[in-house]
Every structure is written in C-alpha cells, then in structure tokens.
Amino acid sequence: MSAGASTEPVLRGGAQQAPAYEGGVADRATGEIRILKDRCGTCVLNPAATAIPLGPGRRQEFVNKARAEENGYVVCHNTYGDEVPPGTRKAICRGFVKAYGLPPIMLMVLAMGNGHLVEVPDPMAAKQQPEEMQDWYRHWLATGEVECADCGTTVRCENLETLPDHRCTERQRARRIRS
Structure with missing residues (x-):
C-alpha cells in the first residue's frame, strides 16, 4: 500500500514503485532482504474479516499486476506510511509470499549467497492491540x-x-x- 491514507498497494515495477534497494525491502550493503515474520492481521491477502477492505476486484488487480512483473512483489502496508513507528523499514508482505513465493531475483540472490532473509515483526501489531x-x-x-x-x-x-x-x-x- 502506498504512504498516507491510501489503501493502494505498492507494487515493485508498477505505477506505484517500491525499489528493491535504497528505501525498498532490501539492503545492498548487508544483503538483507526484509520480509514480515507473520502475515499481519489486516493483510489484504488474508481471507479473514480483518483484512483491509478493497473495492470490487481491486485485490485481484494488484495481485495480477505484481505477478505480471518478473520480479514483482507486494510491500506490506504495515511497514511504511505516516502511521508506522519511526525507523520502520519496508518489508515484503508475508501474505503475498505465502501465496506466490519470493520473486525469482530474490531467490537467485539467496541461492548465490549474496543475500539473506530477515524476518521482521509487524511494527503495527502493538497499535492494533488493546x-x-x-x-x-x-x-x-x-x-x-x-x-x-x-x-x-x-x-x-x-x-x-x-x-x-x-x-x-x-x-x-x-x-x-x-x-
């Protein structure tokens, strides 16, 4: 999802871009590729009633767009924007990875030993609890x-x-x- 109040997903390579490096989900210097440790409670790819509501067909549209890109992925909406805790860095949506796997470029980087996955906790989980x-x-x-x-x-x-x-x-x- 993009920053601010919008509920539109950030798609790598799409109209709303989340670059793989320099502020994206990976760190070129350390090889770190961040992924949310567990699917967040409001994940748009969660079939539960707690998922963020999207307009008719919007969920399938953004999934199709992300998957159409050879190395497309979805950035978790809980890891960026005005409401996340300061210092939070973007991470790949766990719901997307559970459903469709990691993008081929990330699998290649991992296989070559040039990167490693870092599972990060949901930074918004505390705000969603009493x-x-x-x-x-x-x-x-x-x-x-x-x-x-x-x-x-x-x-x-x-x-x-x-x-x-x-x-x-x-x-x-x-x-x-x-x-």
Whole structure:
C-alpha cells in the first residue's frame, strides 16, 4: 500500500514503485532482504474479516499486476506510511509470499549467497492491540521474553504464536496438588 491514507498497494515495477534497494525491502550493503515474520492481521491477502477492505476486484488487480512483473512483489502496508513507528523499514508482505513465493531475483540472490532473509515483526501489531496489551508486546519486542499466561513463567520466544516448552503443565499440576 502506498504512504498516507491510501489503501493502494505498492507494487515493485508498477505505477506505484517500491525499489528493491535504497528505501525498498532490501539492503545492498548487508544483503538483507526484509520480509514480515507473520502475515499481519489486516493483510489484504488474508481471507479473514480483518483484512483491509478493497473495492470490487481491486485485490485481484494488484495481485495480477505484481505477478505480471518478473520480479514483482507486494510491500506490506504495515511497514511504511505516516502511521508506522519511526525507523520502520519496508518489508515484503508475508501474505503475498505465502501465496506466490519470493520473486525469482530474490531467490537467485539467496541461492548465490549474496543475500539473506530477515524476518521482521509487524511494527503495527502493538497499535492494533488493546492498550493494556501494548506494554507486554513492547517488552517482548525489546527482550524476546514474554510471561506465560497459564503458569506465570517468563520465557524467551521467537514468535507469539507458540511458546517453547517450559514445563507449564507440570507447574500447574504441582500448584493444584499444593492447594
């Protein structure tokens, strides 16, 4: 999607261009190619009701346009624009990659060892959560630690979908026995 209030996607090579380097989703100096770690909750490629609403046929139109370009991709709308946190850098839309894969040029760069994927967390996820949840989310972003809601143990985790094994059930069972 383009910057500002518009909900039009940014398509590499399309009328609204997101260059591969110099402010795009990749860094020539480090070889970093940024991709959103998980599909954001408002992804236009998400069939859920939380997807950003687009006009009739618009979703298919921008997907077709991105796929028509040999190395086309979609930039995640949560990684640019006026409302994203300062310092946020553009990343490829995870929903697009899940559906259509990485562009051939990026696959080639990765295969040659000239680049590497960097999965970045959704910078807008904290804004989309209730205020009381934003503090623990910011803490997780800064430290990689989160408190298990079931047992209260603080654990290190790479994502918020699953926690690593930390003997949660054993702790809960022990508490019930002591009670």
